[in-house]
Amino acid sequence: MSHRHTPDTTKIGFIGLGIMGAPMARNLLRAGYDVTAFNPTAAKVEAFVEDGGNGASSVAEAVQGADVVITMVPASPEVEQVVLHEGGVLEHIRPGALLVDMSSITPQTSVEVATAAAAKGVDVLDAPVSGGEAGAVEGALSIMVGGEQEVFDAARPVFEALGKTIVLCGPHGSGQTVKAANQLIVAVNIQAVAEAVVFLEKSGVDLPAALDVLGGGLAGSTVLARKKDNILAGDFRPGFKVDLHHKDMGIVTDAAREVGAAVPAGALLAQLVGALRQQGDGGLDHSALVRGVRRLSGEKTED
The missing domain is CATH 1.10.1040.10 (N-(1-d-carboxylethyl)-l-norvaline Dehydrogenase; domain 2)
Known part of the structure; x- marks a missing residue:
């Protein structure tokens, strides 16, 4: 059975410090998580470090040693680049870790990511959010999740740092639907x-x-x-x-x-x-x- 990803036992790699991602990563810090973040814009990483987080200069560095990796990027092409391509998350994440994609992408891409991750022994949840910037700042997002019940249950403490309405909607891709x-x-x-x-x-x-x-x-x-x-x-x-x-x-x-x-x-x-x-x-x-x-x-x- 997957152990619960609580702040005292879990290191998080966070990729994507945009309008939504930056306040989400900060809420994880406030909840007590050890968070290492990467964003292509170095200034956003520097601002996150000033707030008490850890900064990374690459996807590989953000993923190194992480128990949970969260991606929050604009669309399917970016998820494919960050997760599936050379130098991406699946090349560096450890077996047994959890990948949570919180981007808003096609259900098909979420299924492709889950299939590729399973081949490497990595659990996956697709977990897009609703609530806009205000909801992200307030930690009041609605989180719609696709994946397996056991994996969802283990990830719930992470989600509770980010949102108020957290629901498993079905198998991989269901969150995106x-x-x-x-x-x-x-x-x-x-x-x-x-x-x-x-x-x-x-x-x-x-x-x-x-x-x-x-x-x-x-x-x-x-x-x-x-x-x-x-x-x-x-x-x-x-x-x-x-x-x-x-x-x-x-x-x-x-x-x-x-x-x-x-x-x-x-x-x-x-x-x-x-x-x-x-x-x-x-x-x-x-x-x-x-x-x-x-x-x-x-x-x-x-x-």
Whole structure:
């Protein structure tokens, strides 16, 4: 039986200190874990070291001696590069260790990683997250996991340092399938909020008051609560980039086609997110969908 990966017995290698990865790695430090982190941008590693973590100059160095390796990178190509290719995690991780990929990637890639890892005697969980930057900072992420029950149970202490809702959703790839569904729901919700905002603005309604009362009724949602202040302020600094949601909508539509599920709203949102990206807003927060609605409504938006 796998032993529980508690702070007193577990060394963690963490790869990917981006918008989500950096606060997640710091929460593991706060929970008492010994964490060694790598990121291609050296300044992010240096900042992590200043906060009390250990820095690595390569994937190999981050993985060396680790009991658990966590990857948190943008997409499937990066996971393949970091995990499967020469110099990657599977070349350096010790047999018996655990690899947890918390990136948002295709279910197929997660299955490929699990198969390759099994050949080396390495346990794997795919464990993408939802909650955005705020959830990562607060340690309140929703974590959807694919893999084996015993391995999941052993990893639970690690997940508890990162999130509040932690659920094993099925075998390898299941976490990524649920994350794809999550991104579908989030995109549709943001688009609905964006359309409501523009409708209310053009109708001359007191917008902050309107959003407050909407948030208290059936129209209320986590998306509305999390995004309304930034939309009101016109602050689209990324908590989750349009570029990444564009990638995720591609995963949703491809995976749905594969299993024969109709996702008409998802197909439309994939187009709207893609258009927003082509308009130069790919680096903004996905709440910038309101900018796309404003353009469709004949308004000019500031660059």
